[in-house]
Amino acid sequence: MTIFSYVYLAVFVIAAAVLVYVRTQLVFTARPNRFFQWFYWAAAVMIGIFTVLTSRTPADYISGFFITGMLGLFGFWRNGVTADSLITRIGAVRGLNSLTALHLTVLPTGLTEVAPMVGSVTIAKLRLTQSPAVLKAFLDKRMDPARVIIDE
CATH class of the missing domain: 3.30.720 (Signal recognition particle alu RNA binding heterodimer, srp9/1)
Structure with a gap:
């Protein structure tokens, strides 16, 4: 694994923690834009499938799943x-x-x-x-x- 693999993992963990923190702080949650929500989730699934099919090294898997995970987090983000x-x-x-x-x-x-x-x-x-x-x-x-x- 490269140093970037560790950076990707750290950034994803921090982003997931921020998402959880923000979701617990919301008093009134806004309705999400369904188009963008489904767009992020569809892109995450597509990139996840491509990552599994094309990756050869652990660094490839980590970078692909980082992108997949971040797009998934964007799909779960709520305004309010x-x-x-x-x-x-x-x-x-x-x-x-x-x-x-x-x-x-x-x-x-x-x-x-x-x-x-x-x-x-x-x-x-x-x-x-x-x-x-x-x-x-x-x-x-x-x-x-x-x-x-x-x-x-």
Whole structure:
């Protein structure tokens, strides 16, 4: 095994630990984008099969399964609201105090769309199953209530 094999293993273990930590911190979990979720999982399966069929050395297996594992982790990633931040995608965590506004809108499907804003720019749109009143009550305790806006 090469030094990169150990680096791949360490990075994967750290990424898996971060995924577990973030999933346990989420208070409200957003609905995932099913297209990307299935895309990551399909790519992981495809690369896993190619790794098994084409690898000759342990280093080949480790690098192939590292890619497979990371794509699988991306498929399991969830966005949402924690006690003090908003997770809008992998690697994008915003503190609730850094947001200038949070617009809560009820969609025709019954989901609540959360649109966080920094300045006048909407940085993401999350779909949550909770009602705007429940989200507003939770967010009012953690940020300035005037910045949480329920759109009709």
